[in-house]
Amino acid sequence: MNAHAPDPIAIDVGEVxxxxxxxxxxxxxxxxxxxxxxxxxxxxxxxxxxxxISLIDFSEVGIIDFSCADEVVAKLLQQYLADEAxxxxxxxRGVREPHHSQVEGxxxxxxxxxxxxxxxxxxxxxxxxxxxxxxxxDRLELEGSVEAGAVERIAPGGDDEEALxxxxxxxxxxxxxxxxxxxxxxxxxxxxx
Amino acid sequence: xxxxxxHLRWVDPNGMVALLLAGSLAGxxxxxxxxxxxxxxxxxxxxxxxxxxxxxxxxxxxxDTPARRAGSRPSDVLLEITAIDTNHDVHEIVDRVxxxxxxxxxxxxxxxxxxxxxxxxxxxEVCQNIIEHAxxxxxxxxxxxxxxxxxxxxxxxxxxxxxxxxxRGSLSDEHSARYGDRWSDSTALEAxxxxxxxxxxxxxxxxxxxxxxxxxxxxxxxxxVRSGTARISQVPEWDDSPPMVDGMAPLPGAQIGIILPATxxx
Numbered sequence: 458m459n460a461h462a463p464d465p466i467a468i469d470v471g472e473v474x475x476x477x478x479x480x481x482x483x484x485x486x487x488x489x490x491x492x493x494x495x496x497x498x499x500x501x502x503x504x505x506x507x508x509x510i511s512l513i514d515f516s517e518v519g520i521i522d523f524s525c526a527d528e529v530v531a532k533l534l535q536q537y538l539a540d541e542a543x544x545x546x547x548x549x550r551g552v553r554e555p556h557h558s559q560v561e562g563x564x565x566x567x568x569x570x571x572x573x574x575x576x577x578x579x580x581x582x583x584x585x586x587x588x589x590x591x592x593x594x595d596r597l598e599l600e601g602s603v604e605a606g607a608v609e610r611i612a613p614g615g616d617d618e619e620a621l622x623x624x625x626x627x628x629x630x631x632x633x634x635x636x637x638x639x640x641x642x643x644x645x646x647x648x649x650x
Numbered sequence: 651x652x653x654x655x656x657h658l659r660w661v662d663p664n665g666m667v668a669l670l671l672a673g674s675l676a677g678x679x680x681x682x683x684x685x686x687x688x689x690x691x692x693x694x695x696x697x698x699x700x701x702x703x704x705x706x707x708x709x710x711x712x713x714d715t716p717a718r719r720a721g722s723r724p725s726d727v728l729l730e731i732t733a734i735d736t737n738h739d740v741h742e743i744v745d746r747v748x749x750x751x752x753x754x755x756x757x758x759x760x761x762x763x764x765x766x767x768x769x770x771x772x773x774x775e776v777c778q779n780i781i782e783h784a785x786x787x788x789x790x791x792x793x794x795x796x797x798x799x800x801x802x803x804x805x806x807x808x809x810x811x812x813x814x815x816x817x818r819g820s821l822s823d824e825h826s827a828r829y830g831d832r833w834s835d836s837t838a839l840e841a842x843x844x845x846x847x848x849x850x851x852x853x854x855x856x857x858x859x860x861x862x863x864x865x866x867x868x869x870x871x872x873x874x875v876r877s878g879t880a881r882i883s884q885v886p887e888w889d890d891s892p893p894m895v896d897g898m899a900p901l902p903g904a905q906i907g908i909i910l911p912a913t914x915x916x
Binding site for chain 1: 737740741744745748764767768770771774775778781782853854855857858861
């Protein structure tokens with residue numbers, strides 16, 4: 458896909474739910490169910506190495522409640538943000554209107570944010586973020602990626618530079634360790650969609 | 651001990667679930683199932699049967715099972731009285747309600763078709779409250795009624811009760827010291843209901859009730875939580891209940907009641 462970015466991994470949450478909990482359950486509800494699904498996702502990511510980008514797909518999930526959203530989205534993000542040894546980036550797909558307030562609620566409660574596909578090929582930031590972060594993220598999303606020497610196209614001022622660094626440290630944008638090129642996460646998983 | 655329900659003329663989910671709770675506590679203290687005399691009214695008796703009361707009551711009361719009426723009408727029940735002991739029960743409730751709630755929410759309450767999802771999420775969270783915090787068994791039931799006289803609209807009534815340790819019992823170890831002498835059933839309810847405190851250190855916990863309140867407010871509904879000697883409510887404009895009542899008769903465990911009214915056409 459990109460010589461300086463890891464190959465993304467696609468994880469279908471609906472399929473993980475069926476496989477890891479029980480094929481009788483069609484809804485992503487209750488905390489133990491969410492925990493089991495998160496652990497199955499983590500197991501899948503263990504083979505991905507120290508740098509990974511994952512597309513977590515909720516398209517086949519009928520209902521997700523707040524307890525499950527906390528386990529599958531918020532705790533997954535928290536865990537990898539706190540992990541010094543591994544860099545993991547996530548894009549959440551199929552977070553349609555019925556799932557949106559649950560995902561947004563659990564992210565906001567813990568001051569987290571995530572890149573989320575809300576309609577086909579339409580991505581947005583969900584959770585807690587500053588105006589500056591949103592502004593820079595929107596420009597990056599429009600550009601797709603920018604060279605290391607051209608980041609002023611998305612972050613022209615001092616405040617915007619800070620916002621870009623914050624997006625990178627919060628796992629909301631990816632900077633190639635080799636080239637320094639900054640990528641929108643949505644573009645890195647585009648070929649999986 | 652005898653529970654005399656012969657002259658009962660009407661009962662809603664709160665009443666049915668409360669009867670089960672009272673019977674179960676009476677049985678526990680006496681060591682034998684109390685006896686219940688079922689309502690003489692065939693309408694009430696038939697309704698209790700459709701709500702699954704008889705099936706659940708056999709685990710609590712001693713009584714003669716009434717004969718099923720031939721040709722009884724198909725069930726119009728939103729959610730029969732269902733025992734909640736495990737997370738599997740919550741999955742079953744969510745699946746069952748999804749299949750039935752859509753038509754009632756749209757035709758009787760005028761909610762959009764997509765509201766079946768937040769409704770199911772709300773039910774899931776309120777039932778998990780029993781498993782996660784009560785540490786004891788509980789029941790849930792829901793039904794739609796025409797509150798013609800009281801409100802002039804249809805409503806959905808959801809009742810959840812448990813015989814667990816109550817909100818004060820659940821929160822005491824972690825939070826009572828901070829409140830000192832002020833710690834009581836009412837401050838415990840305020841802590842959980844208004845501030846989202848839980849006994850867990852995990853910051854992701856405690857949002858269930860907060861999110862339920864938010865959704866109930868969006869639908870202009872009423873939610874109240876009674877535990878111990880206190881009851882706290884989030885009161886919509888159509889009701890005049892006080893937001894906090896203290897000094898009530900002690901209720902072991904907790905009762906969560908939700909009333910969702912039909913939308914008002916402009």
